[in-house]
Amino acid sequence: MKKGILLVNLGSPDSPTPKDVKKYLGEFLMDERVIDIPLVARTALVKGIILKTRPKQSAAAYQKIWWPEGSPLIVISERLQNKIQKQVEVPVALAMRYGSMTIKKGLQELVDKGVEEVLLFPLYPQFAMATTETILVLTEELRKAHFPQLKIESVRAFYNKPDYIEVLSDSIKRHLEGKKYEHLLFSYHGVPERHIRKSDVTKSHCKMDGSCCVTPSKAHEFCYRHQCLEVTRLVAERLQLEEGTYSTSFQSRLGFDPWLLPYTDRTIERLGKQGVKNMAIVTPAFVSDCLETLEEIAMEGQEIFHEVGGKEYTTVPCLNDDKAFVDLLSKWINEWATTDIEVG
Structure with a gap:
């Protein structure tokens, strides 16, 4: 079976404007694993209160840190993906849990390259409901609905490796x-x-x-x-x-x-x-x-x-696309791709 990697990070609005930030926050905060209260109460809180004030404030914050190339999170994640791809033999795709770079698009990219077995790699060292778990749950839903032929396994939390x-x-x-x-x-x-x-x-x-x-x-x-x-x-x-x-x-x-x-x-x-x-x-x-x-x-x-x-x-900056971090993730991926060694 041809193997491939799907790196998944949190996500970002498409631009630091209130309109795009509102769309992004709406998707993020309506996730039942982020705000884990009943749907009616979550809808009232998010759409009735938070999205009426927070987008403008958050957009101002995004504008402070936005890079000429785009969202720092997206740009850094793309750099990481590109550097890893140069060190591994299997296709490496990138997706975000929220926003326009969807997990579905990432899976489709791999399928289009002939991939039959995917290593889902949430870019979070620690496990949490609002990060790793929501990625795993959504990916499985997408697999059942759109990619039933795919075999998907995931990287476990690597916080203590x-x-x-x-x-x-x-x-x-x-x-x-x-x-x-x-x-x-x-x-x-x-x-x-x-x-x-x-x-x-x-x-x-x-x-x-x-x-x-x-x-x-x-x-x-x-x-x-x-x-x-x-x-x-x-x-x-x-x-x-x-x-x-x-x-x-x-x-x-x-x-x-x-x-x-x-x-x-x-x-x-x-x-x-x-x-x-x-x-x-x-x-x-x-x-x-x-x-x-x-x-x-x-x-x-x-x-x-x-x-x-x-x-x-x-x-102290995050690991970002630091060479040692790229080398480590590439090593884990190559071990999985060639020997089926479990990552995490």
């Missing part, structure tokens, strides 16, 4: 070399606490009490919080960071339900008020820089830090 931790750690070390910082903050995308409980395959392990994430369990295979904390622990261990000089936080909450704690913006503020003058921040839930990393973390985070007396605020 030693070679990934090595690449991530080396990238952080390289970008912070020569920089002054007293504290390194690992900031991950936030999710509601209920998402963690819903993903608990044991239906009993997740207590959100501070201990369950460090207690061995089958639940950890799908526990986003555990996987984030584990990335921080493994990187800190590899970089030999001293206790108290690093911490973990979660960004981008929405609404009034309890989300994963501590919050990034409040953590940045607290660090500044406690006298930290030089800090660095890294965002390991993303492999590609995007609105959250370039605007919320790099711009808004720096503003918060300076307002409370902080001086040097250093942001």
Whole structure:
């Protein structure tokens, strides 16, 4: 069977205009795995409230970070795809979960090249309902409806694979070399606490009490919080960071339900008020820089830090199309394509 790869990232509006941003946000926020409330309530919230105000605000944020070539997330993902394609023998397509670069188009591109077996590669190191799971579910729906002949398998979360931790750690070390910082903050995308409980395959392990994430369990295979904390622990261990000089936080909450704690913006503020003058921040839930990393973390985070007396605020880029990251993904893909070794 001819094999092929489908890389999948989050997505982006087609342009930083309120009209395109509204269309994109509508698709994104109406996903039942992003806002997991009943359809009637979700429709009222998204279409009746959020889409009446948020598109204009988000468009202004996108305009701050938009590149001449287009959306940074799309441009970086395309660069990653092109560099991987040069190192592997099988076709590599790219799709987005939301927006015009659909998963259906990506699958069709591979089918048109004669591909019969697809390795679905969500570009997320950690598993989460609102990222990996929604990609897997939609892809299976599309397979049944349009590509019943395709065999599709997916890459599991690779957050704790030693070679990934090595690449991530080396990238952080390289970008912070020569920089002054007293504290390194690992900031991950936030999710509601209920998402963690819903993903608990044991239906009993997740207590959100501070201990369950460090207690061995089958639940950890799908526990986003555990996987984030584990990335921080493994990187800190590899970089030999001293206790108290690093911490973990979660960004981008929405609404009034309890989300994963501590919050990034409040953590940045607290660090500044406690006298930290030089800090660095890294965002390991993303492999590609995007609105959250370039605007919320790099711009808004720096503003918060300076307002409370902080001086040097250093942001570490995502892995993007870094050579070591390209080499790693290409290695995994070649192993799968030639020996059927499971990725992740």
